[in-house]
Amino acid sequence: MGTYTISGSYIQPTFPSLGHSPFASKLPFIRKLGFFNSAACAGFSSFEVKDVSFRPPGTQLYLLKDVSLSLPEKRFGLIFGQSGSGKTTLLQLLAGLSKPTTGSICVQRYDDKGHPIVSPEKLTPERVGIVFQFPERYFLADSVLGEITFGWPRQKGNLQLKQQLALNLQRAINWVGLSGIPLDKDPHSLSGGYKRRLALAIQLVQTPDLLILDEPLAGLDWKARAELVRLLKYLKTELTILVVSHDLKELAALVDCSWRMEMGGLLRKEPLAL
Numbered sequence: 001m002g003t004y005t006i007s008g009s010y011i012q013p014t015f016p017s018l019g020h021s022p023f024a025s026k027l028p029f030i031r032k033l034g035f036f037n038s039a040a041c042a043g044f045s046s047f048e049v050k051d052v053s054f055r056p057p058g059t060q061l062y063l064l065k066d067v068s069l070s071l072p073e074k075r076f077g078l079i080f081g082q083s084g085s086g087k088t089t090l091l092q093l094l095a096g097l098s099k100p101t102t103g104s105i106c107v108q109r110y111d112d113k114g115h116p117i118v119s120p121e122k123l124t125p126e127r128v129g130i131v132f133q134f135p136e137r138y139f140l141a142d143s144v145l146g147e148i149t150f151g152w153p154r155q156k157g158n159l160q161l162k163q164q165l166a167l168n169l170q171r172a173i174n175w176v177g178l179s180g181i182p183l184d185k186d187p188h189s190l191s192g193g194y195k196r197r198l199a200l201a202i203q204l205v206q207t208p209d210l211l212i213l214d215e216p217l218a219g220l221d222w223k224a225r226a227e228l229v230r231l232l233k234y235l236k237t238e239l240t241i242l243v244v245s246h247d248l249k250e251l252a253a254l255v256d257c258s259w260r261m262e263m264g265g266l267l268r269k270e271p272l273a274l
């Protein structure tokens, strides 16, 4: 593992090349590095939504009906479908921001032959990073560093925790290619593409097992879109990613599994026909 140095107002990458938003409550940031230590044991893990239905409390209308999906680790999943069909609603459930009315959201471990081993584990919110549509609208701090570290523990002590956070910070900044940006720069003055990178870095500091992105390319120009697609291609080698998007062509090369959300909250598996 590399070390970190904060030199002047830049973070100097010393790693080998290897989100606050209103959701800063998803602390603690410190996460294990790696997914279930999968290198150590054979088989694989999969994020699984099983027969999930959702009716907002106090309403009669179901927004999601018997939704099921399975996304193996280090895969890139895409959900597409009409506006108002329930895509964002499903992401909110995956991130733990709402609870399913019925059904379950868990992580299942399988052996090499695809047989489940051990019981499924509940997917907890700490294991999920979510970047909402137009995340830059939620920026609150007046510096890049302030934005990333918003909500971090401020009290004295717990040096080990702070060192680990700093390491995670450096790695996240390197991952998203923000290392050339001064840390005291006003996040609102960044270009559209760099604002999205910053929003990603905020989530990546937590080292989520599952990274969820709602319409990540929306509102960006063609160059920023192409750069973000390249970045997602890289992040796919490190994380499991689930994206909601209308931009099927641009993301098609990354997609391992795809689903269409039908109006009324019905999800069905559908390969991209491109």
Ligand SMILES: Nc1ncnc2c1ncn2[C@@H]1O[C@H](COP(=O)(O)OP(=O)(O)OP(=O)(O)O)[C@@H](O)[C@H]1O
Binding pocket: 056, 059, 063, 081, 082, 083, 084, 085, 086, 087, 088, 089, 090, 261
């Ligand atoms: N808390 C709520 N109470 C009642 N209805 C809601 C609530 N939240 C969302 N809805 C409705 O649920 C439906 C699904 O909304 P959702 O935002 O998940 O759609 P979406 O597929 O993400 O759409 P878009 O592509 O426009 O982002 C919409 O009809 C929306 O108005």
Ligand SMILES: [Mg+2]
Binding pocket: 087, 088, 089, 214
């Ligand atoms: Mg939506």
